[in-house]
Amino acid sequence: MASRMSSGALGKLAVRLRSSFWFLPALMVLAALALAPGLIALDHHLGSGPGERWPALFAIVDADGARQLMATIAGSMITVAGVVFSITIVALAQASTQYTPRVLRNFMRDRGNQMVLGVFLGVFAYCLGVMRTIGGDDGADFVPLVAVTAGLALALVAVAYLVFFIHHVAASIQSGQITRGIAADTLATIDRVFPDALEGEDTPAERDPDGGLRWHPVAAPQMGYIVSLDRDALLAFARERGVAVRMERSLGDFASPDLPIACIGAGEPPDDEARRCLASLFAIDSYRTIEQDVAFGIRQLVDVALKALSPGINDTTTAITSLDYLSLILRRLAGRRIEPRPIRDGGALRVLPAGPGFERLLALTFDQILENAHGNTAVLLRMLQAIEEARSGTDSPRRQRLLDDKRAVVAEVARRTASSGDALRRIEAQLAGAAGARETNGA
Structure with a gap:
């Protein structure tokens, strides 16, 4: 051990x-x-x-x-x-x-x-x-x-x-090389962390599916960001000690010694050695890394787009380039099983992992860019296209509803902040074209 x-x-x-x-x-x-x-x-x-x-x-x-x-x-x-x-x-x-x-x-x-x-x-x-x-x-x-x-x-x-x-x-x-490199690393992380294709629905798991377990918090060993985690070691810890482990922080989250990083589900409070052993399985550092953290790859591309949309730079082309790669990443995610699932051992609950679900990653991809793209018709049109591309990559009704809701929010901002009649016509044409294509595919 x-x-x-x-x-x-x-x-x-x-x-x-x-x-x-x-x-x-x-x-x-x-x-x-x-x-x-x-x-x-x-x-x-x-x-x-x-x-x-x-x-x-x-x-x-x-x-x-x-x-x-x-x-x-x-x-x-x-x-x-x-x-x-x-x-x-x-x-x-x-x-x-x-x-x-x-x-x-x-x-x-x-x-x-x-x-x-x-x-x-x-x-x-x-x-x-x-x-x-x-x-x-x-x-x-x-x-x-x-x-x-x-x-x-x-x-x-x-x-x-x-x-x-x-x-x-x-x-x-060059901006194209930077965004391409970030996207390539992110796609590789997706294939490594979420290798399974989505079949059926992928709903968030309950935080205490068995009920009745007494959860004892385990503090983080130091402050910083969780950069890596060995899930096999986490399962081995729970199996060898006959307990359940519930992650309270996921990869990329900030952890500190005064907040629990995980909880141990057991009848009796765990001893200090068990707490130290569990805490040591979480690698914490002062900065996030992309090796296991898909959200950090998305975060970098979003930051590049936000910098490009800032008044001091005002580089719409770079923002659209970031959205091109974000669209590819979101489409890949839309077809993968990414919601953390409980891990059992012979029927007994062992590990309740934590991680960003599709809804959180979708919000990370678009929300901040949308707040800074008011009146920028080119960027808003690309966001609507990206949502449609992601929607075509999944058969999950839940994810399609989430994408439709996000599309409605982007459409509302685009209509409200359109700088001219021509811009508004282009937005309506994009929305009508997407709706028509969806009806055709449904038929």
């Missing part, structure tokens, strides 16, 4: 390492430091043979020349690494200002940025590792021809990575 109890901390560590700007570069530096003595050992084994056999490839130079070459490459690499870091910080600041601070971690976890920094630092470390062996070896000059030539080749590779980095940064700060 000890390994399961640490699953929350391990999940948080994995997320942090992936999104850190130092982990992959550190691994590449270690690899470079291991490569240097390996090639030097090969040079000791081969001697001057490579230089004599392939003089054009392994140019024979003296110790001073080899040392100067490695020093020049090392100095250039660390200088360019500083430039790369500076460009990255500028890109992060621009993305935070232009779009939303929530997208910063997307840049930090970008493998391209991490690889580029790792390449330059790795070549720098490699050159230092080779330089220390050039020259004196029992009074005789030793020039590791293979290692020096490899350093030169690595420098050329680093130059190619610099060109790639400039292109990559210029592309990654």
Whole structure:
């Protein structure tokens, strides 16, 4: 059980390492430091043979020349690494200002940025590792021809990575690339967290389906956002102790030590060890992540749309781009079973999970954008289209009613805030066309 109890901390560590700007570069530096003595050992084994056999490839130079070459490459690499870091910080600041601070971690976890920094630092470390062996070896000059030539080749590779980095940064700060990346991560999370297609209805579960259970609250171990949860470990905890567990907070929710994060259903109050074990299954951090939190992906796209609709930016095209991807995400959700279901073990209730249902995700997708889109006919028309696209992706009468209610709210705002007669005619045409298509499909 000890390994399961640490699953929350391990999940948080994995997320942090992936999104850190130092982990992959550190691994590449270690690899470079291991490569240097390996090639030097090969040079000791081969001697001057490579230089004599392939003089054009392994140019024979003296110790001073080899040392100067490695020093020049090392100095250039660390200088360019500083430039790369500076460009990255500028890109992060621009993305935070232009779009939303929530997208910063997307840049930090970008493998391209991490690889580029790792390449330059790795070549720098490699050159230092080779330089220390050039020259004196029992009074005789030793020039590791293979290692020096490899350093030169690595420098050329680093130059190619610099060109790639400039292109990559210029592309990654464009609104289309940012929204596409967020949507791709969100869709992958949906497939991972909600893999089952919806068959029939998907109504919210009762919070105490068996009734009569005595629920004992368990406080969160620290304040912050719930970023991951091992549901298998949660079931194992409940099964091994013969109790039921009810989640009071779901992934992405804020938790604090003065509020319960879960409750244990048992006849007798659980001991402190059981409370600590249960609390440790929830990974809590100072920021939300998208690995298990579908709502956070939607939140990022909504924030990009809100920033675009702000008076200081007034970028309707970016707002519509966000709605394009939100429409795709909502349609995917509309056809999946997402309401949390009770988990039983041989008829006994074990886990009552918590999570955002379709109604909450639907409100998150549209409500704030709607409040900031008054009079913006293009955005309101795209919202109506998105609702119809989501409606066509589900056969659930309950979800269709929720989408119809949201459509009525958007339509009311669109009619009331229409800036001209032409805008009102376009809105009515959209509503009439959607109603006609629905009647045709129903027929």
